[in-house]
Amino acid sequence: MSLFEVNNKGNIIVHGHLDRDTLSTNFWQGLSSSERSALINAEQSAIDLSDVERADSAGLAWLINAVRDAKQNGVSITLLNMPEKLHKLAKLSSADSFLPVKSDQSAN
Known part of the structure; x- marks a missing residue:
């Protein structure tokens, strides 16, 4: 299974470990051309964590x-559905203020 689908x-649904051992390419590069086109045409998307x-x-x-x-x-x-530990890391890094996080919702 890939990191995301x-x-x-x-x-987009992300699976498993989102860490330095599993990340070899950035998100946009990891998409196929048809996936990129679909996202661009939709103009909005959710990443379910x-x-x-x-x-x-x-x-x-x-x-x-x-x-x-x-x-x-x-x-x-x-x-x-950002995991609590990842949310805490974002707060510690002051990244939470510009990450578009919504809680208690699902992309499925």
């Missing part, structure tokens, strides 16, 4: 870059 609603088992500062940076790269391509991203 785009479901039939155009939302409910299946993330572990995340570190590299995972937080990946999310920040995902939001940035999507925005640069005209796509508005919302982060759903």
Whole structure:
């Protein structure tokens, strides 16, 4: 299974570990051309983090870059179901103020 998948609603579901050991490419580069086109056409998407088992500062940076790269391509991203430990890391890093996090919602 890959780190993330785009479901039939155009939302992204992230699986497993979001850390320095699993992240080899950024979000936008990891998308296929058809997935990129679908997101651009939808103009908005959600990244569901409910299946993330572990995340570190590299995972937080990946999310920040995902939001940035999507925005640069005209796509508005919302982060759903962010794990508490990742949310705390974002607060400690002062990144929580610009991450578009919504709680208690699902992209499924």
